[in-house]
Amino acid sequence: xxxxxxxxxxxxxxxxxxxxxxxxxxxxxxxxxxxxxxxxxxxxxxxxxxxxxxxxxxxxxxxxxxxxxxxxxxxxxxxxxxxxxxxxxxxxxxxxxxxxxxxxxxxxxxxxxxxxxxxxxxxxxxxxxxxxxxxxxxxxxxxxxxxxxxxxxxxxxxxxxxxxxxxxxxxxxxxxxxxxxxxxxxxxxxxxxxxxxxxxxxxxxxxxxxxxxxxxxxxxxxxxxxxxxxxxxxxxxxxxxxxxxxxxxxxxxxxxxxxxxxxxxxxxxxxxxxxxxxxxxxxxxxxxxxxxxxxxxxxxxxx
Amino acid sequence: xxxxxxxxxxxxxxxxxxxxxxxxxxxxxxxxxxxxxxxxxxxxxxxxxxxxxxxxxxxxxxxxxxxxxxxxxxxxxxxxxxxxxxxxxxxxxxxxxxxxxxxxxxxxxxxxxxxxxxxxxxxxxxxxxxxxxxxxxxxxxxxxxxxxxxxxxxxxxxxxxxxxxxxxxxxxxxxxxxxxxxxxxxxxxxxxxxxxxxxxxxxxxxxxxxxxxxxxxxxxxxxxxxxxxxxxxxxxxxxxxx
Numbered sequence: 001x002x003x004x005x006x007x008x009x010x011x012x013x014x015x016x017x018x019x020x021x022x023x024x025x026x027x028x029x030x031x032x033x034x035x036x037x038x039x040x041x042x043x044x045x046x047x048x049x050x051x052x053x054x055x056x057x058x059x060x061x062x063x064x065x066x067x068x069x070x071x072x073x074x075x076x077x078x079x080x081x082x083x084x085x086x087x088x089x090x091x092x093x094x095x096x097x098x099x100x101x102x103x104x105x106x107x108x109x110x111x112x113x114x115x116x117x118x119x120x121x122x123x124x125x126x127x128x129x130x131x132x133x134x135x136x137x138x139x140x141x142x143x144x145x146x147x148x149x150x151x152x153x154x155x156x157x158x159x160x161x162x163x164x165x166x167x168x169x170x171x172x173x174x175x176x177x178x179x180x181x182x183x184x185x186x187x188x189x190x191x192x193x194x195x196x197x198x199x200x201x202x203x204x205x206x207x208x209x210x211x212x213x214x215x216x217x218x219x220x221x222x223x224x225x226x227x228x229x230x231x232x233x234x235x236x237x238x239x240x241x242x243x244x245x246x247x248x249x250x251x252x253x254x255x256x257x258x259x260x261x262x263x264x265x266x267x268x269x270x271x272x273x274x275x276x277x278x279x280x281x282x283x284x285x286x287x288x289x290x291x292x293x294x295x296x297x298x299x300x301x302x303x
Numbered sequence: 304x305x306x307x308x309x310x311x312x313x314x315x316x317x318x319x320x321x322x323x324x325x326x327x328x329x330x331x332x333x334x335x336x337x338x339x340x341x342x343x344x345x346x347x348x349x350x351x352x353x354x355x356x357x358x359x360x361x362x363x364x365x366x367x368x369x370x371x372x373x374x375x376x377x378x379x380x381x382x383x384x385x386x387x388x389x390x391x392x393x394x395x396x397x398x399x400x401x402x403x404x405x406x407x408x409x410x411x412x413x414x415x416x417x418x419x420x421x422x423x424x425x426x427x428x429x430x431x432x433x434x435x436x437x438x439x440x441x442x443x444x445x446x447x448x449x450x451x452x453x454x455x456x457x458x459x460x461x462x463x464x465x466x467x468x469x470x471x472x473x474x475x476x477x478x479x480x481x482x483x484x485x486x487x488x489x490x491x492x493x494x495x496x497x498x499x500x501x502x503x504x505x506x507x508x509x510x511x512x513x514x515x516x517x518x519x520x521x522x523x524x525x526x527x528x529x530x531x532x533x534x535x536x537x538x539x540x541x542x543x544x545x
Contacts, residue, residue, distance in 0.1 A: 166414070169407060173396070177391055179387075180391050180392075181404075182355075182374065182375035182376045183355070184405040186404075
């Protein structure tokens, strides 16, 4: 029963492109993309409370990998290459930064996204001589949607598995108190690194899968820091340490942002900022935790 | 038989030598008290043993295996468990989960029902079994201390380090706490306890080591130590008529 509902929902979502217009399909792709990003982000940050703003560093790297390799390798191999590059990058970054705690980690990850963007810009301008790249792939919007849906479903399944595993328990302990974690026999560096690499690989794949839709790719577009912030706020809104929290936060926020950016293109960042503040103030642990608290207090009142 | 051997352990923080060339042994099954005024280096020495801090020099071994140079998690898996001077619990986890952690990630690597039953036994031992499903963040201070001890016990340790575990208890709780620690030594666990409460030290520890300004100034029976002029001077100052 617990498995039935998600499977039915997945089947319905897989059939959905037959029912909607091109614009509707675009919305579906966007929503599923952000659901997958928020879930992939929460896989590492949800329990450890290491707030990463490096989402777009991996997302953009995935998109750029496709842009560079799309004419030399078959498409499935391009995706494999993107995953390998993302995982390697996460391994190097993780080894050097996971000792940083709190705000230092946040700032570092934010800097990382900028660093990658500047490095690629420098390389393209000085070595290849062209800044933008084109992606000409025989991939339809429907293909992208189904690939992203599969990736999203795989991410949620992986999260469910991690939550029940030793790794998941270790991450929760690390989120509460790293000193206790170490003194209980948890290898801090290894646990954090595994989760960070898994998370980053998914984020990189999201960028790779989404990229054929943009056709034209340049660093300023695919390394837009807003993507990192949106991912964080979506996961936090739903509840980053719950299985369905990130999805619950991503869908409504994506639709709101979509509507705001098409109706108020100039003032849209203001609303974005207000929403950020509202989420952090009103629902610091997310909607799901808020509902639970409400239920608990109602139960107490009736008891 | 020596379980814990500390030889010339030294810890420097810049110009300050917090632990200065300390050496002593603890036999298997022994319960030994560590005394000394505030800031004398007791907690730092505990941190060196548990791997919370790396030693500047010296050597610490457990049953012949070196602990120095190992990370805290590796040391935990060799069978060393501890409590903290400032109590550390995992507030977002349930009591059972709190206590399960060292059973899952320790030497025995229990999982599932076995880990849960180890946790249940440990909670039973400290008298928290009836609240196993509660969240650790909701506990009172004394219950948090109990929980911390239960967590250390669930590691099924050969060496237990207690850092002022009895501090802050009222007389009734203190009597319970002393009885609890005594029941542990009866089951064969070796205990090194930092403690300021002399009543507890007298009741539990036949032998004590005393530290002052990072140095070991006494290693003798508790009776002798409590009348030792060096020890009294360390606590009350030189030239004091004790």
